[in-house]
Amino acid sequence: MLGRWLALRRRGVMGINERNGDYVLRYNRRHLYPLVDDKLLTKERAIRAGIQVPDLYASVESEHGINAFLRSLDQYHDFVIKPSQGAGGDGILVITDRFDHFYRTAGGRLLTEDDIKHHLSNTLSGMYSLGGHRDRAMVEYRVTPDSVFGAISYEGVPDIRIIVLCGYPVMAMLRLPTRQSQGKANLHQGAIGVGVDLATGITLEGTWHNQVIQRHPDTANRVAGVQLPDWNGFMEIAAGCYELTGLGYLGVDLVLDKDKGPLMLELNARPGLNIQIANDAGLGSRCAVVERHMEALAAAGETETPSKRISYCQQHFASDILPVSA
Template sequence: MLNLIKTWKELSAKGIMGINRRNADFVLKLNRRDLYPVVDDKILTKERAIAAGIHVPELYGIIETEKEAQKLGEILANHKDFVIKPAQGAGGDGIIVIADRYEGRYKSVSGKIIGHEELEHHISSILSGLYSLGGHRDRVLIEYRVTPDPIFKSISYEGVPDIRIIVLMGYPVMAMLRLPTRQSGGKANLHQGAIGVGVDLATGLTLKGTWLNNKITKHPDTATEVSGVQLPDWDGFMKLAAGCYELCGLGYIGVDMVLDQDKGPLILELNARPGLNIQIANDAGLTTRANIVEAHLAELAKKGITETPEERMRFAQEHFGHITQAE
């Protein structure tokens, strides 16, 4: 017990945020419950983003009832590849990614052949709430399938890598690249075995990696170094993340984005309860950075100043870049 207390004191001294601190001082304090549907429902998030001119994967169709499932063929008529996902799903569960068509059937990214009836059955399961938060009835969205930028080919296994940026009151405070592995089944989900790689906020250069809560230097499937990779259009990602504060109104969020080879940075979803493993990947504490943002906001309040998303992005890059400032 004494060793645990000592360890926690050491972590706290380094500015590491624990789950109790996250929940009490940030999630509960800064995220109004009545705004949660905006981030918990991917369709609402997408509709808000589109209205705000923020780039998201194109929406092909929405299915809300079993009867509407009959129009699946019509929705998919002009698309050989697409994604089917629950509007209120979490952790990547319930998502089917189709890469091509084959002999009147569909081929998933893993090569599995799926019939039309099987897709309809899956949609029925989504509608029943099988994958939704709390098990409530859900809706189905069918959207554009992201094609990862070629830069990820050597450091990812199947699937689509994504980038999460933690945003506090509109200020990006920490970023992580999540890379699918064989163990994660091609999903960019750390709890299922994906890799988390820290990203320098100032430059978009990848830092250290973490896999199954252990620090790593190479991808377990490709044996390629995960650090030192320059993410393209990094300012584009930072601007998107900073602008999500106005989009949803929540003060503490995780913004999940992807880099499409043709369309550039796109927002996938927002998370009102982002995990804390991002600190391991960055070898830095969220508490330290949160304190800096809160002090900055207090100074701005005294002067009656409100910063734009681009100004918030620049502040974050100046104060939280590993290259511009040692942690």
């Protein structure tokens, strides 16, 4: 056991205690957490900053506003309802179409307006929120995944997580829904994590239940060697989220819409560590490289723009071996 731990340390693999003590607590000031824990605050701030996000249609914070809230959605045939302070995908309701007086969900169920009201009431009561506190509900544009994911994803919307240290993107992962995850891009529910080369945006091997895999279990297609379109667009959004929030250690979750391109979905001040398995690389070693670079800049009295930060990381953290199919 000790030998394995030492081997991981030599590879710069970050453990949860290191993440919490050396990065989350050190770089993330507690009073800034609401900017990422509250999705509505995040979205409103991103819109003001010019960061591309799924369009916000409406929001509601009290039961007496639910009827007016629903009427404001009459012009939309499809949308997504989210708890503002939800976590892990709980409480998200995806409506794909209207059928007479019914709402059709992504899973094909038909819901009545009373069903939607009940869901909204539960959301406002805090059923899906962090800590069970009173919450708000928001409705936004329903993302349609780019066709590039057609062969390597099962239903749902794949997303990309980029870990950012003080504005430097240090590691990226594509999360692909599976049948087991019920179309959700959540690794804990059975989605696949696929490493992404920072320099090119080409996918690497994947991880499923902490095991390295080469093929998607539902489509049987290889997950490596896929070129993600507009990769620099993803990197620019991720790098800019440091200025957006002031939080130094972030997980930036993004999606690729077939019409709108890269969009920032949400932010996480305590991102998980499975991304290291997907990339076969250690977060600790990459963060240490960035920290030494920042110390050198500070000693010289210099700072870097987001584009310079991206270039630095793409030069230093490019994958050594890209898939042959790339």
